[in-house]
Amino acid sequence: MTLAGVDSQSCTLPAILLDTLLFNEPDRGYLVTGDVLYRGTLYAFYESTDPVAFAHSISRLCELDSVTTILPGHNELGLSRDDLSLAQAAFHAIEGKGALQHGSGLHKFGAISIHL
Numbered sequence: 001m002t003l004a005g006v007d008s009q010s011c012t013l014p015a016i017l018l019d020t021l022l023f024n025e026p027d028r029g030y031l032v033t034g035d036v037l038y039r040g041t042l043y044a045f046y047e048s049t050d051p052v053a054f055a056h057s058i059s060r061l062c063e064l065d066s067v068t069t070i071l072p073g074h075n076e077l078g079l080s081r082d083d084l085s086l087a088q089a090a091f092h093a094i095e096g097k098g099a100l101q102h103g104s105g106l107h108k109f110g111a112i113s114i115h116l
Helices: 051-062 081-096
Strands: 010-013 020-024 030-034 042-043 069-072 106-109 112-115
Touching: 051 081, 051 112, 081 106, 081 112
Parallel strands: 030 069, 042 112
Antiparallel strands: 010 020, 020 030, 106 112
């Protein structure tokens, strides 16, 4: 898609909602994540949230090699790949404990927490 002369790719991925819209501008390295990734607590305890699908969405975003700057829909702008890697590691750690399910509580990992 081209908007105002900027080429971008869009897709939906499950996260807090089952169909969160994301935009990727590979030429600039930008990824607009909406509710998929931001610093603070990722609220994944809603009935509409599938924690396993949310974790898979984060892993899919890690595969986008062109991403250097992440622009979330909440809190502060300008996250980096390190934030994306932290979220992926957090979901993997929670899954490794067998806790990637609703009701397992608040899991803290530095700048990112995941509330299930």
